[in-house]
Amino acid sequence: MTESSQDENIEVFTYSEIENIEGFIGNFDVTIRKKARSVDMAKCTGCGECVQKCPTKVPSEFDMGLGKRKAIYTPFAQAVPNVPVIDRDHCLKFLKDKCGVCQKVCPADAVDYTQKDEMVQRKVGAIIVATGFSLFDWTVYEEYGGGRYKDVITGLHLERMLDTSGPTEGKVIRPSDGREAKQIVFVQCVGSRDEAKGVPYCSRICCMYTAKQTILLKDHIPDSQSYVFYIDIRAAGKNYEEFVKKAQRESGTVYIRGRVSKIYDRGDKLIVQGADTLAGERVEIEADLVVLATAVVPNPDAVKLAQMLNMPYDQYGFYTEAHPKLQPVESVTAGVFLTGSCQFPKDIPDSVAMTGAASVRACAVFSQDELTIEPKIAWVDPEVCSGCFNCMEACPFDAIISEEYQGRYVARVRESVCHGCGNCAATCRTKAVNVKGFTDEEIYAQIEAPFFEEEVEVA
Amino acid sequence: MPEILNRGDIHAFKNEVLALIGQDASRCIQCGKCSSGCPIAYEMEHLPSQILRFIQLNMRDKALASNTIWLCAVCETCTVRCPESIDIAGIMDALRKICRREGVMPGDKKIAKFNEIFLNSIRGNGRVYELGLVMKYNMATAQPFKDALLGPVMFGKGKLKVAPDKVQDIAPVKAAFSKAKTFIAPKAKE
Amino acid sequence: MEIGYFPGCSLHSTAQEFDLSVKTVCDILGVRLMEIPDWNCCGASAAHETSEELGLALPYLDLVKAETANLETVLSPCPACFSHLAETHEKVVGDQTLGERLKSVTESRGYEGGVNNRHVLDYFMDDVGLGTIKEKVKTPLEGLKVACYYGCLTRLPGVNLDSVEHPEMMDKIVAALGAEAMDWTHKTECCGASLSITRTEIALRLGREILDAAQRAGADCVAVVCPLCQSNLDVRQAGINGKYKTAFSLPIVYLTQLMGVAFGAPKSQLGFDKHVVAPDVLKKY
Numbered sequence: 010m011t012e013s014s015q016d017e018n019i020e021v022f023t024y025s026e027i028e029n030i031e032g033f034i035g036n037f038d039v040t041i042r043k044k045a046r047s048v049d050m051a052k053c054t055g056c057g058e059c060v061q062k063c064p065t066k067v068p069s070e071f072d073m074g075l076g077k078r079k080a081i082y083t084p085f086a087q088a089v090p091n092v093p094v095i096d097r098d099h100c101l102k103f104l105k106d107k108c109g110v111c112q113k114v115c116p117a118d119a120v121d122y123t124q125k126d127e128m129v130q131r132k133v134g135a136i137i138v139a140t141g142f143s144l145f146d147w148t149v150y151e152e153y154g155g156g157r158y159k160d161v162i163t164g165l166h167l168e169r170m171l172d173t174s175g176p177t178e179g180k181v182i183r184p185s186d187g188r189e190a191k192q193i194v195f196v197q198c199v200g201s202r203d204e205a206k207g208v209p210y211c212s213r214i215c216c217m218y219t220a221k222q223t224i225l226l227k228d229h230i231p232d233s234q235s236y237v238f239y240i241d242i243r244a245a246g247k248n249y250e251e252f253v254k255k256a257q258r259e260s261g262t263v264y265i266r267g268r269v270s271k272i273y274d275r276g277d278k279l280i281v282q283g284a285d286t287l288a289g290e291r292v293e294i295e296a297d298l299v300v301l302a303t304a305v306v307p308n309p310d311a312v313k314l315a316q317m318l319n320m321p322y323d324q325y326g327f328y329t330e331a332h333p334k335l336q337p338v339e340s341v342t343a344g345v346f347l348t349g350s351c352q353f354p355k356d357i358p359d360s361v362a363m364t365g366a367a368s369v370r371a372c373a374v375f376s377q378d379e380l381t382i383e384p385k386i387a388w389v390d391p392e393v394c395s396g397c398f399n400c401m402e403a404c405p406f407d408a409i410i411s412e413e414y415q416g417r418y419v420a421r422v423r424e425s426v427c428h429g430c431g432n433c434a435a436t437c438r439t440k441a442v443n444v445k446g447f448t449d450e451e452i453y454a455q456i457e458a459p460f461f462e463e464e465v466e467v468a
Numbered sequence: 469m470p471e472i473l474n475r476g477d478i479h480a481f482k483n484e485v486l487a488l489i490g491q492d493a494s495r496c497i498q499c500g501k502c503s504s505g506c507p508i509a510y511e512m513e514h515l516p517s518q519i520l521r522f523i524q525l526n527m528r529d530k531a532l533a534s535n536t537i538w539l540c541a542v543c544e545t546c547t548v549r550c551p552e553s554i555d556i557a558g559i560m561d562a563l564r565k566i567c568r569r570e571g572v573m574p575g576d577k578k579i580a581k582f583n584e585i586f587l588n589s590i591r592g593n594g595r596v597y598e599l600g601l602v603m604k605y606n607m608a609t610a611q612p613f614k615d616a617l618l619g620p621v622m623f624g625k626g627k628l629k630v631a632p633d634k635v636q637d638i639a640p641v642k643a644a645f646s647k648a649k650t651f652i653a654p655k656a657k658e
Numbered sequence: 659m660e661i662g663y664f665p666g667c668s669l670h671s672t673a674q675e676f677d678l679s680v681k682t683v684c685d686i687l688g689v690r691l692m693e694i695p696d697w698n699c700c701g702a703s704a705a706h707e708t709s710e711e712l713g714l715a716l717p718y719l720d721l722v723k724a725e726t727a728n729l730e731t732v733l734s735p736c737p738a739c740f741s742h743l744a745e746t747h748e749k750v751v752g753d754q755t756l757g758e759r760l761k762s763v764t765e766s767r768g769y770e771g772g773v774n775n776r777h778v779l780d781y782f783m784d785d786v787g788l789g790t791i792k793e794k795v796k797t798p799l800e801g802l803k804v805a806c807y808y809g810c811l812t813r814l815p816g817v818n819l820d821s822v823e824h825p826e827m828m829d830k831i832v833a834a835l836g837a838e839a840m841d842w843t844h845k846t847e848c849c850g851a852s853l854s855i856t857r858t859e860i861a862l863r864l865g866r867e868i869l870d871a872a873q874r875a876g877a878d879c880v881a882v883v884c885p886l887c888q889s890n891l892d893v894r895q896a897g898i899n900g901k902y903k904t905a906f907s908l909p910i911v912y913l914t915q916l917m918g919v920a921f922g923a924p925k926s927q928l929g930f931d932k933h934v935v936a937p938d939v940l941k942k943y
Contacts, residue, residue, distance in 0.1 A: 151823030203551035270505025543848035648712035
């Protein structure tokens, strides 16, 4: 991140949102909202004095609420740029017009409470969507406590605890009483592979990060014991199976084949009610800490972005690639590429590979002066077009524009945007629109051919 | 001798259950959540998920002979937690019906006997006569002194009646008993 | 106001205190209960396990009888009865062929779908309302710690009362009476009552787990709304203590008994003499 932020050809917008995208491949107009940071990026030196002196503490989002951050903060130590932001929902200056300490202590005079959101425009030729994923809200599982037990956490919470520079400095503790956890139960497929309460698909990453976490746990706490309740171990990657075996053989992780039915507390232990379907027995484990592998789901606003980009998405909200096998990093919209888990759950190697592919595809757009487009696209005969623009409404890709032709306005298809779906042709009342290669005449000819076989002359 | 799975139609039993009660056991992904939460699983010969597996693999005799289907208390924990929304308790119920219809030796004779006596009590009186029910059951299962200590306690509290409670018009009840079919074909999904 | 009432077999025998306390409480609330004339047993699970149609025909007959007596709302305190009536109603209303078939099987005048089935929980919560309940409280049950036990009620077919896994209806009513509803772990666990006679050891084992959880939560008593839960946990409590060397002495009381006490009804009208584990903890109210 640091390297790319310093590259002269790369402009990084952090703490910013895409407001609007118009145009088409090679000619996108992007409106970006730079949210008010309340710190002048040009002046700030990143000394951190303001953060240190800020009196307001807020649960840290990055640390999953396990640690605190200040009201003026950088989300994590290596964040780029190293310029803090003021959280206006918690800052005393904004809430009660009090304090103002950060401004007083800033040696660079960079703190600016009056800063406003700023809109900036950029022209880009290609767009790579890498918006990532969210985690399934597991509290719908009332049988797992529905969020009432502090010591039932998610894999991401544990990930933060295992980080030596994280909120617990690498200690794995029970959030309820701060005691070190010794008996740890991992529950796989929480939300995943559950058509009733969650999503039907497999989230793909949980088996491996869970195996990793059990290995790390054994390293951090040698007298700890991990149990993993699983349905199937999905370790289909290079060295993945071996890695799971390492967890089982070297770290002593016990895998129990069965989905957990209920978690409840008894004294200071959590009772995990499960079964081992291989042994044919119902089992219970008295746990100090329960770690849920929650499903990977699309971001809550994924659909909004898809609509901005005229880009299809699936029933869950994951972005749809142009072809599942042959065009895995292209979206249907020309010039828009996909990478990472915004398309479907992906682990790090897959995401990295996909990002390389998407970047190269984007470069390919720029490497030529002219674009090759699909031959089967729509065309409007301006002589026939009555200018009703019904086709414009029908087009799912925003490919039709209004254009002056001999003193009146008619529809025109932007060739680089059209996908040849034919909606416009079907909608047009004057038959002014046709898809090249699928004109009405051509279709009629095809229908007639089998019925008048003897009359067909072979040229 | 290992069971040869493909001697008959491997889908036969699954299709039979599907046709009888509209529950498709082949949807089961064998996650085991039903077994994990079953309060009676300790006492069962087979876990509920294994019964589902027997249906998937056309092991009809094995499923019908298991005491699991009789021990099921129909508490529905499995059904409400099933990630595939399979009515597992309903399937157990259907398997009991098949056993009754075909005269299969029940995997738990006492429970089957009790339910039979219970039903006879309704057939005769239109209502359940609890004292008579327990006495008949104890005689039928040759354990006359079972819960003998509880009888006086409950009597003392006036909780058991000496004579059965009866409905006046027993005819419709009798009609229902004589005419009712074991299974009603499930409605086709719209 | 007058509504229909379906006591079912248990409330006429082992659960007379439920019957009595429902009537007492309804009386205080100004609700007159009219028993379905000549009602018959809902068939419980035994009918259903033998014949699907019989399992529907018996509650169908009760719905017919209720409708014939012009009872628009029918209160069924027993969860099994309630579930069977509600489920049969749902199925018949949604399937005309089934309705015709059941009409012919029972040789009755047929059910038109005019009965509104209620359990005590939704009746008190939604129809009566917490506000009215609070108004009627004369002796708040202050200091009483209650573990509300729902058993399989929320999971039963045709029942759509509350959160399946973590119901709170009874807790809210208990809180409205001034008592403290404990958050505990075994609210919806199965008590094994259906195996109580045939496989007593299972019922004892499950009962022990429930009582243990209630005791851990610090409850003074367990509130129930099911005759089978009550008798299984109350009458079998001595058996549990004998088998597991425990010393439980937890009164298992009906929600309506607690309501009655809070409403200031005479205890003699609430059937406390029927309990095996004496509910002494309620004496001070």
